[in-house]
Amino acid sequence: MLRAYLQSFQLLTDDEITSFENLLTYKQLKKDDYFIEAGQVCKEVAFITSGFFRSYYYSSKEEEVTYCFTFSNSFITAYSSFLTQESTSENIQALTDIEMYAISRDDMLHLEASSSNWLKLFKLMAEREYVKMEKRIFMLQLENAETRYTDLLKNHPEYLQLIPLGYLSSYLGITQRHLSRIRKSITN
Template sequence: MILSYIQSFKIFSDKEIEDFAQLIETRKLLKNEYFVQENDSCKEIAFVQNGIFRTFYTTADGKDITYCFRFPNEFVASYSSFISGKPSKETIQAIADADIFVLNKDKVEALFHENPRWILFLKIIAEQEYMELEERYFQLQRNNASQRYEKLLKNQPNFVQQIPLQYLATYLGITQRHLSRLRKDISF
């Protein structure tokens, strides 16, 4: 749950966490519903309690390219849109029924003004997001599809089987046919 996640950082008092709990909204998204769509402004950030999300963009020829998955106990948002207020360059879709905790941008900004420890917390989250993005970049540059698939299986073994093959294939940068061969060769 989001409150125990925030508590794990050991930055806030119990009272501060209780106050934060009053600001969040719980929401359910059904499979294939969107959290944010390309060209819409992202005005919310969410914490995934359960479910799986994919982040993708659409190419000029209309193909969806999945480049990120979000699993339980992770934040999800179109971060550049959330920060800048500009339209999102990506779409975030639930690929399984999901329960999320949502906080809108106005409430996040109010937290900054009320308590500087929230700035520290969000700095830590931003640093984690940056390191994840860098790791993904290096994976794409250094590892082949088989190595990337093995890493995903190792990190999210309970969820990989729930991801539709077409999304997993574009995430790995391979065809569905190649993915099917990989899955036969790799057993966990």
Template structure:
């Protein structure tokens, strides 16, 4: 988390240490939920270790995985975090995980007392928007095979830990179609 915050070039070491004192380390077991749908996301977390999936339920009550979160990334149900309304998504640990969490209220108090934290929140909002737009474009223009290649290229060390049915859901294909995609790829 310390190194992650330094990447923003906004904070002094003292500000980062103060932030870390206000945060809490949470250990999650494989299968645990960080956020459950119909709960309000009232904190933001940094993934120190582990893999998470974000999913929602379709009108047919099928689980639809739409996002994976890997180490050294932020984790939250962003719409719920911003609006403070109940989340429509679930965020589940796919492996044992360790996160560093800070309550929204604490982060907002930091932003009131130090404009660097306000800039940090602005940058996070911009990054979330860019990621959402990228996801939409990729899911509309790229075929499932290309999205799978992107996933195994950007996260080769973690992809093996994600059950195939979650990857198939993320790609919007059946497990059978995913098997055909994997068979056509030479590693």
């Protein structure tokens, strides 16, 4: 799964992918465990092979705000903390049991120094994440709640079947009651 994912970018040689795989550590998390919690410094990136996470932070009113879900066949990290080596404000929590392969920041930096292919790959991945984040911000700021829900239904139906409604409503920026009304109006 991971090898196929890396090959899909068509940037790395087989030897480079093998070198990467040799640096990985297999890890498991139980449902509700954390990949990282607010206040910690992120020292690794992981590739999720099974399960999914939610990322959230606390608002100024001390309310949990879910801003991201990350499913299997994806990389996960507290990216700002990983880059700056400063403590993070986010929490990344397992919503299911998780299986993943992690690599340390030091090993990632070593890979970057070993080949320009890694730099190209990391740049491409960062650009994709930026575009995804920008689309999410625009959706939250420009569209109404029903449009955001309809977009989610169209583009990520797995969210609607796997994620508890409280987290889903937080992700959409609405109350759980409002989400229930929207769901009811769409199914009628």
